[in-house]
Structures are given as structure tokens and as C-alpha cells.
Amino acid sequence: MNNNIENNTMFKANNINLSYGDKHVLKDVNIEIYEKKVTAFIGPSGCGKSTFLRCFDRLNDLIPDCRISGELFLDEKNVEDYNPIVLRSMVGMVFQSPNPFPMSIFDNVAYGPRCQGIKNKKILREIVVNSLKKAALYDEVKDRLKDSGLSLSGGQQQRLCIARTIAMEPEVILMDEPTSALDPIATLKIEKLILELKKDYSIIIVTHNMQQATRISDYTAFFMLGEIIEYNETIELFSRPKNKKTEDYITGRFG
């Protein structure tokens, strides 16, 4: 039934409260994210899921006037104590709208390693090829690595963004509604990819699409108005929700 004991904890959040301006966006959020599992955040728009996701790699630091209280631990160490550059090389992010840099496909994937100081052409090429293979994109682009990243289709661009995140060899990959801008076929390809990736990476995915959550995630957290209403194994949450609000949401009564 419940294999919680076998799971290692990747992230632990204690009483996270976040506000910017006069909006109190996250209220007393507590959660444990487990290693090498896919954890999904679901909930209606504006409930703070994406904001919470950005706490994991401290991208909220970019927002002016953003105040956070509480603790978020990655591997027993507070996220605030990490050097943000190191943290972000361990925790990668894929964004809602594919955003490859206006450079060649090769340079896009090699960007992260180059910033870390890797200059050896052979090594870079190996990293790029491996990352593209892992992102299920290599076969489609292997003859045109010098082409601009923007010349790919939407779905391919998103897989390119996943490839460049993988190139940094992160331990966690955060995904903020990665398929909401893509067509159904591209979406399926990415979902298949996520199921492959979870063998090597812990994945946290924010999604609007409940069916997607049921298809790919092991654990699901239901957010509403900045609070976690329920957090459980996906199968349990969707078949036997413990909270009435959860039940209302997944049966479509609101949201």
C-alpha cells in the first residue's frame, strides 16, 4: 500500500509563507518531496503552485519586494544557505512557454556546462549528444545541431529546453506547466519522456491538467488559495480524496 518508508526525502518545506506587495500568496505550506518520484502540484489558477515551485530554485529572488518566511531544506541543508548558482545547477527548471536561446541547438544545450567552465570540445559534444538522447530529441536534430534553436517546432523546442536542463546533471527537475502551450501529440511525447526521466531525476511538475497528473505522477499535492489542502500518493488522492474540497475540485465542481 504505502511505501513511504522506502522513500528518501529530497526536499522538506516547513511553514513556508510568501508574500509580495500586499498579496499573501503562500500560507503555511508544509510538504516533503521524495527522491526519484514525480510529484505533481495541481489546483485552480492563481493558487500559488508556480510561485511555490519557484521557491525550490530560488527564482523568486528575482521578484522585487518578495518576502519569504519558513524553511525549505534540500538534502538537510536550507535552500537559503546554498550559493544560488550551486543550487540552480542542482535544481533545473523547464518553463511554461518553450524559451530556447536564439543560438544554435548545440549552443543551447552546451550553455550550462560552458558557464561552469567546461571548454573541451570533445567533452561538450558528448554532453550535448547524451542530453539530447535523454530528452528524446537527438534523432530528430542530429544532422542540424548548428541550426537555430528557434527553428524547431513547439514540442521540439520544449524537449530542447529539457535537454539543456539535463546537461547540467541536476538532481531535481522542476517543470512549470511544460505542456500547456503544446498540441496533444507533443504533450504525449513529453509525458512519455517524463516517465523515462524519473528513473534518474526527481521531478516536480505543476499542471492544470488533472488527467496529466494521473498519467505521470506518483504523488500529488492539491493547492488552493496558497495552502496545500491534501497531499498523497496520486492513486489515493484521486480515488479516495480525504478532503471535501479536493473531491469537489477533481470532480469538476469548480476550478
Add this chain to the structure above:
Amino acid sequence: MENRINKVDSTRKNPARISEKNVKKRRVLDALFNCVSYVFSSFGVCILVLIIGFVFSKGSSTLSWDFITSDYNTTTVTCSYLDGRDKSITYSNPNVEGLEFSTGWGVGFEDSIDAMNEEVVFVKYVDENSPFNNLTDTSTGETMDDTINLVIDSALLKSAEGDVFVVTGDDGAEVMAQQFDRGNSIMNLTLKTVGGGTRASLETTLYMIGLTLVFALPLGIGCAIYLHEYSKENAMTRIIRSLILATAGVPSIIFGLVGALIFIPFVNSVAGSNGGSIMSGALTLAIMLLPIIVTNTEEAMKTIPSSYKAASLALGASQTQTTFKVILPNAIPGILTGTLLAIGRIIGESAALIYATGASIQDTVLLNGSSTTLSVHIWSLMNGQSPNYKAACAIAIVIIVIDFLLNIIVKLIGNRLQNKFKGVKN
């Protein structure tokens, strides 16, 4: 009772209460307004046509390759050909129109007008066997073999019989040719370069552009980067932005005054110049043009989707790496636009440079020396008692053509900038 019914009827036929007269009147007014609008707006076209017409009509005859490449000041050289020429040899007239040919010497002269609007006689053709190829420079003793396109000031000739006579440029080319035929040897020949050229001013303009950009680009781009990438929206940032806007509103002559006040002494002590120089002018212009560079660079950076910065940081790049690898390369179209606009301003700037560099036309161009850019050259030509319209208009043609080209290039870059990030949402 019947009256009331009639009234109701009439309004039903014409519910919007618009009368025929009103419609006609508005149509007439419309046409009138349109007419007035077209007339007023064509003033702009008229002005441009008039200016271009004036400039081209006065200047196109003076504009030539020589005009662009020769010196402003004339240099004079005296030479002689003391051995008598061989009277048995005559040279054939190439029969070019306007050329007055001396068959005895094999030299062709032509009447023309120099940049100062005076009539002069040019040496236009020298036969390859002519003794004119072996004139001796009286000051150096060396052979002068290239006399084409020099102006003859005066010539002291000696005939075979021993008569000595003089012929000057005022006599005209025809008389010149005849007198040369009379003469057997040249006692003294004064030649001078035509002068009035703008080579030095052209060079000065190029140096000024280069030096100004060297100072202005790093400062301007750096300021734009700080404002866009690093600054928070607080009072200090607002003050910086207002100050830069204020800089854009200061008249150029004020920049000239202050530039003369600080930069001339500064450059004098650092680079050994005396008085105004290209360097002091460039420093002054750099400060003046900072707002253009800052604004255009920032505008370009604003078009870069903010998710690029987030993506770069999310991949573990530092802020510095993000700025130089992602933001700056994509801001290059805007930087280029700002640079081209600045170049246009530099070429056209006069008041500030008159103070900060000086307005005397020179022929030697040194970075720590004073010389004129093209616009200041025009000012200098117009400033004296007798303004030289021909030369000034010729330079104006060059400036207007360059401005036109810069305008087109800026437009092209602007179009590219709009389409660059199509498809990447912010």
C-alpha cells in the same frame, strides 16, 4: 390635432433629424479640411525639396573626387626648365575640347574656376615625351615629373632670341599656350595645388566619430545594463533616469562651453595639445550623446523576453554570465541603432565643436590637434566676409547623402528587431 400628426409624420420620415442642407454643408467642410490638411502637410515636402535643390544646384559642380581628397590650403612650388627645348620637335594636339595646346612644349592648359570662385589656369595634359616631364624644382633641385592638375600662377619664359617675358594665370589658357610656344626655356614657373579640398575635414570627421564612440559606447551601454539588469525600482534609479533625460535636453552649445572649460585643459596636460583638439571635442560629444546610447540600448533590452534571464539563471549561470552571454548579444540591434543615430549627430554637430575643438581648417590631422569636421568646415566657409556657397554646398551634399543612408540602415535594423523574438512569449 392635425398639426400634431403632421409633426409626428415628418420626424418619422427623418428619424435622425439630419437635414439635406446639413449633409451638404459637412461635405463641403470635409473637402475644405482635407484641402487645408494636404496643403499644410506639403510644406514639409516643399522645405526639403527647396533645401536639396539649393544644395545640389550650388554644390554639384564643385563636388569632385579632387574636392574630397585634396588639401584645403594651397602649396606653391617653383620650378624651371633652363635648357632650351628642341625646336624641331612638335607634339600633336590631342584635340580635347577646352584644351589649349602648346605644340612646342606638348602641354595642354585649361581654364577653370577654383574652390574660391576665381578663374585659374590648370595644367591638364602633358605629352609623355614633353620636356614638361623634366622640370627642376628650384628649392630641392629634384625633377618634378607630375604637374597635371596643378594651377599655373605665373611663368617667366625666355625665347630663343633671348627675350624674357611673363605670362600669368589671369591671361587665360589660350594666351598661356601661345606664349609658351614663343618661349624656348622656362626661367621660373610657379605652380600651386588647387586647394579648397576637404580631405582633412573628412579625416577629422572619421577620427571624431571613432574617438567619440570609444568613449560613449562603454559608458552608455554600461549605464543601460545597470538600469535594466541590476537596478531596483527605487528613488535612486528614478533619479538616474531623470538625470539622463535631462542631459538629452541640454542645448549643444552648453556642452561646447563646458567641454572647452574642462576638456581642453585636461587634454592639454595629458596629450600635449595646445588649445582645442579632436580629443577634447570627442570627450565633449561623448557626454552629449550618452542619452542616445542609453535609451536605444535599454529599448532593445526591453524586447528580450524575461524568461531568457530566468532560464539562464536556472541553468546555474551567474548574473554576470547571463548579462554577457544572453542579454547583451541580443541587445546588439538596439546598440547599433543608437550608434548610427550618434554618428549622424556627430557628423552634423557644429556649435559644440566650435567651442571644444575649434573652427580653423587645417590640412594635417592629429588627434591632439585642432581641425574641423565637415559641418564645422561649412561654418568656417560661411563665417567670413564672403561666404563660399559652392564649396559649402558641395560638402552639404556629402553630409545629406550620408544622413540618408544612415536613416535607411536604422530603419532596416528596426524592422529586424521587431521580428527577432517572434514566437517566444514573455
Add this chain to the structure above:
Amino acid sequence: MTKYINRETAVENSKKKTKTDKFIRLVFLIISLLCSSSVIFILILIIYKGISPFINDYVIDGIAYRLNVWDFLTGTSWSGNGGTGYGAGFIVMNTIYVTFFTVLLAAPISIITALVVVRMTNEYFGKIIGSVIELLASIPSVIFGMFGLGVITGWTKSIAEIFDYQTFGGQSNLTVILVLTMMSIPTITMISITALRSVNQNVITGSLALGASLSQTNYKVVLKSAKSGIFSGAILGVNRALGEATAVTMVAGNITNGPSFNLFATTRTLTSTMLAEMGEATGLNYDVRFSCGILLIFLIIFINFLLLRLKNKMGTQEYGK
């Protein structure tokens, strides 16, 4: 999978990178402070040098001279040499006089031209006019000055003859006004075009839907909506006219006594005073130009202040946003 990214070196590097980040941030901050403080330095330096004629003695031919502030501000004659006779009062009045008529002439032409470019049904015509205006805007002031000296002085002479006036070679108030108008039209037009383009499309459609004709819509609705933007353009035109030095100097004539309000009489502005006979100016003659510079700056600040207040008053009656 082999690991290429070495965690330990990454941690090492990150410390260095963060230090570099802080340093580079400081460098860019200093650069922006330098850039923005230049205007303050300019103000300080002009004032520093410009008050010198009033607090220092200048020795000319053995006699020490010092200018009197009141005489300077209210004087009606400018000798341009020697130790006395530097009265700038009339120059300020002439400057305002010339600028006023320039804007009076240039603003309507520019606004209507902008209307044609943005709103006229014939787009081709509008595009041509737009390009013409942009080209005019890039022509340097010397060329306008040369055109003024060569052509417009001729016009002024002819017009003056009709009224039986003598002109000093055509250099006069009228010529200055015409030249400045030609230079201000591109500035005001380009900003008005931007202002007109940003008028809310709904307002225009609403007016047409009520049965108003195209020109009624243009003049009554569009212009009113773009009022504040157009006014900003006019302010910029005023600034251009106030600050223009080269073109004005070439056609003003630099009269020695004033104020001169006759259209056909020679005139003098602050900028032409600062630029005229620049080459031979030394000592008091040179320093007093900085004093004129102070006057110019304060005149610009004052006029801008008034105009901005006027603009804000107009802005509160705006609608359509």
C-alpha cells in the same frame, strides 16, 4: 552515465562567480552614476565660470572692470568687446520673441502634417510625408543656416521691399523665425505622429459610428485625445528653438542695441551671442558667454516649468483612455 559536472569544483567556482557578480554590479553602478551626474557637473561648471565676470576683475588696457549683475540682466546694448556694455536683458526678450513666433508658426503646420501622416486615407501619401520629415530631422543645423543665409535672406529682402523697409542683407527677425520654424517642424511632427498613433481606436470608431465625418473625427476627437502627447512635442520644439545656435548665428545679424521687435530688423539671441566671433574672444568677452549660458539654462528651465504646468492642467481634461 558518466558525470562531467564536478560538484566540488562547481561549489568552488560559484564562490568566485558570486564575488565577480558583486564586483561587476559595482562597476556598472559607478558607470551609471558617472553618466547621470554629467548634467549636474555641467550646471555647476557653467555657473562657476559664468559668475566670474561679476566677482573678478578683468584688466583691459590697464583698467580693471567688473560687471554689474543688474546692468547685465536689464541692459539694452551689447558691445561685444571692452570692459562694459554687456547688457543681456534685451537679448533675453529677443530670444523669447523669436521662439514664440517660431512655435506659433511651426506647431499648426506640424500637427496637421502629423494628422495627414497618421490618419489620411491615402496611406502612400502619408508614408512619403513621413519619410520626408525623418530626412529633414537628420539635416544638420549648419545646412539650415546656410540655406537661410543663401535663400531665405533673399525672400526677406523681397518682402521688406514691398513694405518699403531696408534690411541688413536680409538678416532679420523674420529670417530667424523662418529658419527656426523649418528646424522645429520635424521635431514636433515626429512626436505628434507617435501621440496620434496611440489614440484609442475605440474612440475613433465610436465617433464614426455616431455619423461624424472623417475630418470631423480627426479634428474634434483624435486631436483632443492626443492633446498631451502633441503638447509634449511642442515643448520639445520650443527647446530646439531656444537652444539652436549655429543656424541662428548665421542669419541673425547680431544687433548691438535692442530689444528689436521689428520683423525686418537684425536681431540677437542668447545662443547667437554665445557663438558670434567665438574665434577672437578672450578674457571678459569669453567669460561673459558663460554668463549668457547661465541665462539660457534658467530660461529653458523656467519655460519648461511653465509649459509642463500648462500640460498637466490640460491633461486632467483628457478622455478616451
